[in-house]
Every structure is written in structure tokens, then in C-alpha cells.
Amino acid sequence: MTIKEVQDELISDFELFDDWESKYEYIIDMGKQLPTMDVQYKTEENIIKGCQSLVWLHAYMKDGRLQFVADSDAIIVRGLVSMLVKVLSDQSPEDIAKADLYFLKEIGLHQHLAQTRSNGLASMVKQMRAYAYAFQAVE
Amino acid sequence: MLKTLDITAVRNDFPILNEVVNGKPLVYLDNAATTQKPKQVLDALAGYYGHYNANIHRGIHHLAEKATAAFEDSRKAMQQFVNASSSDEIIFTYGTTDSINLVAQTFGRSFLGKGDEIIISTLEHHSNIVPWQMLCEEKGCILKVIPVNEEGELDMAAYQQMLSENTKLVSVVHVSNALGTINPIKQIIDQAHTVGAKVLIDGAQACSHLEIDVQALDCDFYAFSMHKIYGPTGIGALYGKRSLLEAMPPYRGGGEMIKEVTFEKTTYNELPYKFEAGTPNIADAVASKFALDYVNQLGKEHIAAYENELLAYATQAMADIPGLRIVGQAKQKVSVLSFVMDGIHHQDIGVLLDQQGIAIRTGHHCTQPLMQRFGLSGTSRASFAVYNTIEEIDALISGLHKVKRMLG
Numbered sequence: 001m002t003i004k005e006v007q008d009e010l011i012s013d014f015e016l017f018d019d020w021e022s023k024y025e026y027i028i029d030m031g032k033q034l035p036t037m038d039v040q041y042k043t044e045e046n047i048i049k050g051c052q053s054l055v056w057l058h059a060y061m062k063d064g065r066l067q068f069v070a071d072s073d074a075i076i077v078r079g080l081v082s083m084l085v086k087v088l089s090d091q092s093p094e095d096i097a098k099a100d101l102y103f104l105k106e107i108g109l110h111q112h113l114a115q116t117r118s119n120g121l122a123s124m125v126k127q128m129r130a131y132a133y134a135f136q137a138v139e
Numbered sequence: 140m141l142k143t144l145d146i147t148a149v150r151n152d153f154p155i156l157n158e159v160v161n162g163k164p165l166v167y168l169d170n171a172a173t174t175q176k177p178k179q180v181l182d183a184l185a186g187y188y189g190h191y192n193a194n195i196h197r198g199i200h201h202l203a204e205k206a207t208a209a210f211e212d213s214r215k216a217m218q219q220f221v222n223a224s225s226s227d228e229i230i231f232t233y234g235t236t237d238s239i240n241l242v243a244q245t246f247g248r249s250f251l252g253k254g255d256e257i258i259i260s261t262l263e264h265h266s267n268i269v270p271w272q273m274l275c276e277e278k279g280c281i282l283k284v285i286p287v288n289e290e291g292e293l294d295m296a297a298y299q300q301m302l303s304e305n306t307k308l309v310s311v312v313h314v315s316n317a318l319g320t321i322n323p324i325k326q327i328i329d330q331a332h333t334v335g336a337k338v339l340i341d342g343a344q345a346c347s348h349l350e351i352d353v354q355a356l357d358c359d360f361y362a363f364s365m366h367k368i369y370g371p372t373g374i375g376a377l378y379g380k381r382s383l384l385e386a387m388p389p390y391r392g393g394g395e396m397i398k399e400v401t402f403e404k405t406t407y408n409e410l411p412y413k414f415e416a417g418t419p420n421i422a423d424a425v426a427s428k429f430a431l432d433y434v435n436q437l438g439k440e441h442i443a444a445y446e447n448e449l450l451a452y453a454t455q456a457m458a459d460i461p462g463l464r465i466v467g468q469a470k471q472k473v474s475v476l477s478f479v480m481d482g483i484h485h486q487d488i489g490v491l492l493d494q495q496g497i498a499i500r501t502g503h504h505c506t507q508p509l510m511q512r513f514g515l516s517g518t519s520r521a522s523f524a525v526y527n528t529i530e531e532i533d534a535l536i537s538g539l540h541k542v543k544r545m546l547g
Contacts, residue, residue: 020161020494025545052486052502052517073516074484075546076491112490119486 003095006087007103014107023107024076031079037071048127050120053077057124059131065090066135068128077119080104080112084121088128096132101125144441150526152177152433163496166531171316171344171475171522172500173366177433180370183426194418196395210421213428214411217376220431221342221361222352227410228384230377231419235343236266238362238377239310241414242339243270245387246360247308253279255307258336260285260293261512262315262322265505267341271310285311287512291318291467299330306336313345317504317520318467319450319475321349328358337383343367347524348446348473350439353378369524370430371423377414384410391416442525446474449523453532460539466518474523477504480539483546485517491542497535 001009017023041058048055053074060067068089072078087103088096104110113122150156153175158165167175187209193202195210211226218226232238247270251257257271257280275282283301286294293311302309309331314321328338339360342351347368353361360383364375379387389396389407393416398406407413434442453476457463462481480488489501502517503510510517521535 021541021545024491024494028545052489053484074486076487 003087003091003099007101007106010083010087010103011106027079027083027109028075029079030082031072031075031077034071034078034082034085037069041069042071048120048123050077050123053119055081055120055124057127059128059135061135062090064092066093066096066132068131070124072120074119077112077121080109080119080121081124084124084128093132093135097129097136144437144445144525146445146526146528149437150528152179153526154178154181156526160496160498161494166495166497166534168521168523168527168531168535169498169500170347170524170527171319171367171520173372174347174369174524175526176371176430177369179429179433180426183429184371184422187422187425192422195421196412206421206425209425209428210419213424216428216431220346220351220435221363221378222354223378224354225381228378228381230379230384230411230414231424232362232375232377233373233420234364234366234375235341235362236364238360238375239267239339239341240270241377241390242310242360242362242379243274244390245414246337246383247271247274247280248278248390249386249388251278251280251307254305255280256283256301256303256305257281258283258285258298258301258306258309258311258331260298260311260322261287261509262291262293262312262318262320263310263506263508264312264316264341264343265507267310267312268508280307281305284508287320287509290469291315291320292469293320293322293327295323295326298327302330302334302336304334306331306334308337308339310339310341312341312343314342314348314473314475315467315506315509316344316475317506317509317518318469318477319344319472319522320467320469321345321471321473323471324358325356328356332357344473344475347434348439348443359383365423365427365430368430369433370427374420374423374427381410384414389413389416393417395419437525445525446523449527449529449532450474450476452529453521453523453535456532456536457539460536460543462543463539466513466515475520476522477518477520479515479518480543483542485519487546488519488539488542491545492535492538495534495538495541497538499535 042056046056046058056071058069068085070081070085072081155175191202191205193206195207214226214229217229285298331338337359340358342363346363361378366372396408396413396416398408466477485501500520
């Protein structure tokens, strides 16, 4: 699936919910389902520090496609992290670098990206793109 | 017998309390971060800009005179608010942080040297830690820290032990922003004075709850911010004893703070102006008087009595939530409730309460060393002001039950 297709699928998933509770319960569920990151990747270099919660991000290439593994110590951020991984992982560095990320806004979760200091999500997206640029340059 | 405040009438003075957040009526419980402003303050700001905006102390025209008079009236209001002996001892700053930095940069750089000791406490906000670390780095002073017990109270025996002839400054918080602890500052000040040390009190969290009398306390400096006392942001004050302020050099150069300028030599203005370089924050200073008048009119003892009722009610109600633990159980507290919930990250609590229109603060509250002391990365904090109600606390409690159900 393309980045656009994954985003559109997430958006249609969220269209099923008509109140904040079921929406957030779904995010919390995704947070719970995200596999715990292997401790060997939970290194100081892989930490993206938010003011309140932490995000870990690890990236590697497989068959010309960039793979992301991520985790967070807060469950809602974990759910959002899992969505970002779903959207951007297993794509070519070129596509990740130029991807238009519109799904959070469409779902009405854009404020979480805007809270740059508190949860580190915006920095995570920046870091994912930085990996994409770096792997593009290597190739 | 205390009169009972008419809280409905009080709430009507605060237009922002009618806001709707995420489809729910706003429940604002983040008052330790900043309080909301009554319409008396909002009107004062609009009144200043709409009717007598002018630069102060210089012009001779009508508007300048009126603005200058209002600005200086606010200084007098602040003087009375903390019971300073003269309005010359009230320096306008942009807030508590600025006031503390002023003392560090002038008193500290002039009178402290290598090996001199500065005592702070584990309860301090970063704004009462970092300026002293910067000074210690520059001057070779030594920073000592009073520990706290499990309840979040200062270890006064340890403090007594720390004091020596090397102690030059004690800088402690009056009321902890993270835990609500009221510190025994009179005792701290008296003991510091026995070894000849000066004392700065960070009053940011105290002024909206407690009576402040700098003469009775005999503190050397007292710092506070208006935005935590129902006033505007970007304005606050440093109280300092006249003899100290006279001895301290100015640290910002510019207009207003000078007596005479030539290229060879500049002489400085008298107190308080020598510390107020440049055009000050006139509008917010002017509106500050209206905030203090508002507090005085309600009466601090009535405000405190009512807030204590809210605190007692909330403390009791939270004890009934399984897995919730209150952090900071000092015997003397203002209306601040810091808590953690088993297995739930504080940020998740904040996000899910926000969805229900409830504003609290989550995180380390700019007190990372204090959080480390309790082995926490952060807490959730609800803090109450005079316009909060029992119904709002009920909303918080049911909100927390919902958080627990969703994350459990």
C-alpha cells in the first residue's frame, strides 16, 4: 500500500467513531497492540525527548524500503506512534521524504502533533524524514 | 466568623469561565500555572490603551501624567500588598523569574565570591535553581540544597546544620508549586540571619493564597508574579530592603535608569528606577492594581478559607479512587493537589481529562530535581482558585474514574 492508501484507510477506520471516548479507546488499543521495542534499541541515541513523555525511534533498511520501530512510555502517544509507523514504515525513502501527512488532521488529532514540547511526536516525524533523507543520500 | 463568599458572583467576574472546551463547559484547575483574570482587570487593560496610553515619567502632557500616576499607584498597591515600608522598595520586573535573576545578577555578582555558599531547597522551581547555578559557575560559589521528607516538607534540622558563616544567601520558595507545601519561612529567615546570610523568598505561589508581610517576615528580598494573583502576565515585582537595593549596582543600562549621561561618565537614577531601564510594561503594571484591589475586596482570609474547603473536599474524594496516590501531604498546604495513578502515565491523564473539558497540569512542573527525589518522571496536578466549585471537583473525580476505566 502507498502512504496515501494507508492514511486513507486509517481515516475511514476513525469514521466509525462518533464520540471522543471510542476514538481514544481505539488509539489506546493500538498503543497496547504495538509490540514492545527490543531493549537493545532503547538507547540514548534513539530517544526523542518530549517535555512529558518519551519516544524511542529506530530505523533500518530492508529490500530498499525503510523500516521503523518505535515506542513510548505514555499509552496515547504510543497509539499515535503506532499510526505513524503504520503510515511511514516499509516505504521507500523517497516516498517518506516527500510524504504529505494529512491523516492526523483528518481524524481530528492534529493537536497532538502541534504539542511539540510535551510529547515529542512532531520531533518524531521530523526524525523519520531525516532518516529518509539520510538513506536516500547513502543509496 | 468568616463571611461566606458569593462564588456565583465571583465566577461572573471571570468571562473565560464560560468557555466551552471539546464540547464541555471548561473546568479550569490549572491555577498554579496561571490564574484567570476578572473583568475588572480586562477593563483596566482596555481602559489604559483606550484612554490614557502614553510613555511615563517623561512627558508633560495630560496623558503622560495620567499614565505615570496610574503606574505609580500600582507600585503603591504592590507595596501595601506585601506591606513594604516604602514603594521605593518595589522594583517592577516581568515576574518572579526576572526578580530572582535581578538579585543573582546584581546582589550575587557584587557581593558573592569564591567559596561563599548559597542555600536553596529540593522544592525549588527551576527559576530558583538555574540563576544560582549560573552564578556559582561564574563566581565559584557553592550551592547547597535542603532535603525534603516523604510528605514534601523541608528537613529543618538539615537546614540548621547547613548554615555557617560561609552562608551568604538563602533562597527558598514560600509555597511549592508542585506539591503545595507552605514552608516555615519565618523560621528560615530568622535562622539565616543569625549567621549573617541574606534571604530571598520566591513568593510566586504564595501571594494569591497567603497574607504577605515582608516587614514582619524580615526577609531581604521577596519575588512575585501578578499573573498568579488574577493579574496580567509579564509583570511582577521584586521587594528588596532599601539598604540592599541602594548597595546593589544596576544591571540593565538604558533610558529611565539614569540621572545624567555623558560619554565619560553616567550617574544612575534613584530607587526604584535604577533597576527599571527602558519603557516598562506600563499597561500590565497599571492593570495589576485592579487585580490586587479585587483580591483585597474579596479578602485573602476568605479566599484562603474557601480554597481550603475545596482542597479538603478534593483530597477526601481522591482518596476513594483506587490506585491513586497524592504526592505531597504536608501539614501546611495551599490548594494544590499533585497525584499519580498506578500504571498510568500522567500525560495520558491530562489528554483524557482535556477531552472532558478539564484543564490540569501534568509533567515535572519545572521541578525536575523534586520529581527525582520522589522517583517520579512527573505528576498530575490540580490546583484550585477562588472561582472553582465543589461541582468542578466532582467533574474532576468522575473524569478520573473515566480515565481509569479507559486505561485500566
